[in-house]
Amino acid sequence: MSAHHRISEVTITPVAFRDPPLLNNVGVHEPFAIRSIVQVRTDQGLIGLGESYGDRAHLARLRRAGEHLVGTDVWDLHAVERAVLTSLEGDDGSGGGGMSGMVAAGVSNRVFSPFEVACLDVQGHETGLPVSALLGGAVRDRVDYSAYLFYKWAAHPGGDPDRWGEALDPDGLVAQARRMIEEYGFSAIKLKGGVLPPDEEAEGIRALAEAFPDHPLRLDPNAAWSVETSVRIGRSLDGVLEYLEDPTPGIPGMAAVAEQVPMPLATNMCVVEMGHVAPAFRSDAVQVVLSDHHFWGGLRRSALLAGICATFGVGLSMHSNSHLGISLAAMTHLAAATPELTYACDTHWPWKEETEDVVKPGALTFEKGAVAVPTTPGLGVELDADRLGALHEQYLSCGLTERDDTGYMRRIRPDFTVPSW
Ligand SMILES: O=C([O-])C(=O)C[C@H](O)[C@@H](O)C(=O)[O-]
Numbered sequence: 321m322s323a324h325h326r327i328s329e330v331t332i333t334p335v336a337f338r339d340p341p342l343l344n345n346v347g348v349h350e351p352f353a354i355r356s357i358v359q360v361r362t363d364q365g366l367i368g369l370g371e372s373y374g375d376r377a378h379l380a381r382l383r384r385a386g387e388h389l390v391g392t393d394v395w396d397l398h399a400v401e402r403a404v405l406t407s408l409e410g411d412d413g414s415g416g417g418g419m420s421g422m423v424a425a426g427v428s429n430r431v432f433s434p435f436e437v438a439c440l441d442v443q444g445h446e447t448g449l450p451v452s453a454l455l456g457g458a459v460r461d462r463v464d465y466s467a468y469l470f471y472k473w474a475a476h477p478g479g480d481p482d483r484w485g486e487a488l489d490p491d492g493l494v495a496q497a498r499r500m501i502e503e504y505g506f507s508a509i510k511l512k513g514g515v516l517p518p519d520e521e522a523e524g525i526r527a528l529a530e531a532f533p534d535h536p537l538r539l540d541p542n543a544a545w546s547v548e549t550s551v552r553i554g555r556s557l558d559g560v561l562e563y564l565e566d567p568t569p570g571i572p573g574m575a576a577v578a579e580q581v582p583m584p585l586a587t588n589m590c591v592v593e594m595g596h597v598a599p600a601f602r603s604d605a606v607q608v609v610l611s612d613h614h615f616w617g618g619l620r621r622s623a624l625l626a627g628i629c630a631t632f633g634v635g636l637s638m639h640s641n642s643h644l645g646i647s648l649a650a651m652t653h654l655a656a657a658t659p660e661l662t663y664a665c666d667t668h669w670p671w672k673e674e675t676e677d678v679v680k681p682g683a684l685t686f687e688k689g690a691v692a693v694p695t696t697p698g699l700g701v702e703l704d705a706d707r708l709g710a711l712h713e714q715y716l717s718c719g720l721t722e723r724d725d726t727g728y729m730r731r732i733r734p735d736f737t738v739p740s741w
């Protein structure tokens with residue numbers, strides 16, 4: 321086969337899958353999470369897969385970029401990126417963030433990422449190599465993920481209760497953690513905070529520490545706290561947290577907190593692109609960066625970030641929001657090929673119904689909190705046309721075209737304002 325697979329067609333399919341009422345600082349998850357599924361076809365008949373956010377403006381950008389990519393060599397990832405940048409000329413960059421305003425990552429990185437992943441998938445199919453090998457080789461054959469707990473309601477208003485039940489207090493959190501750990505075997509726990517007053521969340525963390533003394537714990541209030549509150553709560557959780565994630569907004573705020581709390585501070589909010597690295601590291605604002613290939617510009621750029629973090633003695637973990645199997649495969653290959661990664665990665669996977677995905681079942685399974693790194697060519701997952709079709713139909717019928725946790729919360733509680741303490 322020739323080494324020059326050129327992109328002949330790009331298909332972007334929006335999909336929706338059911339999502340429980342997970343609470344966060346900016347509101348609550350709607351009944352469906354939306355994603356875009358990217359298929360890159362080559363002139364020699366191979367198909368590469370990518371997955372990204374599903375917000376309307378982002379979909380439009382992916383479609384425009386897809387048109388610019390036709391004719392590009394899948395091995396020339398710089399040319400792929402240049403084509404994406406050309407497609408974004410004149411774009412004002414607004415909308416399409418995919419995370420309800422919680423993370424403000426650069427538009428071009430967000431758009432390039434699923435195409436880079438899809439091209440690597442094609443490269444893997446062409447060479448017979450898994451993506452981890454294309455990234456320099458797997459240094460581990462299993463990737464550890466952490467339990468990702470949320471305060472949540474028992475059901476969406478007017479809907480049936482989901483299998484997880486309510487979690488609005490320490491007992492609810494411990495029950496949720498117990499179930500998630502029993503089912504998936506996770507050996508680390510993250511709690512999404514910024515929902516209840518900070519002392520109540522600290523109480524929840526202490527209950528988790530008591531119930532799971534061997535599990536490292538993380539708390540992520542998504543920058544809902546002032547510097548003063550962050551310092552007070554951080555100090556009160558000395559010896560309890562593995563790291564405290566984004567307690568307060570901005571690099572200067574994080575630096576002020578970092579100076580005064582005993583545990584490392586982690587971020588997926590104030591360091592979300594290369595331009596943030598120098599000011600954050602210079603001021604010792606963060607001790608752990610959570611990479612996310614969806615907003616860092618793909619797998620290779622995330623690997624580059626890992627090297628930079630290691631150079632400056634900054635730890636590396638991995639961020640996630642609602643995702644399907646293509647993203648889990650990409651995250652797993654990246655983590656496998658990243659020696660610098662020393663923390664269990666975030667994943668929203670347990671919040672997804674097992675039956676809902678766009679890939680054929682069985683390629684990715686959790687055992688003892690870890691996913692075995694696929695060893696088959698490319699990402700190691702295969703698109704399932706029926707499943708893709710069903711989730712696309714669900715996208716069309718659910719009526720959601722934007723992730724809007726705050727808007728949904730306001731429809732339920734009209735007086736809701738994003739809280740800060
Ligand atoms: O670690 C984080 O900041 C996140 O995972 C952001 C996500 O958007 C999460 O909070 C969510 O989905 O509610």
Ligand SMILES: [Mg+2]
Nearest residue numbers: 540565566588
């Ligand atoms: Mg976070």
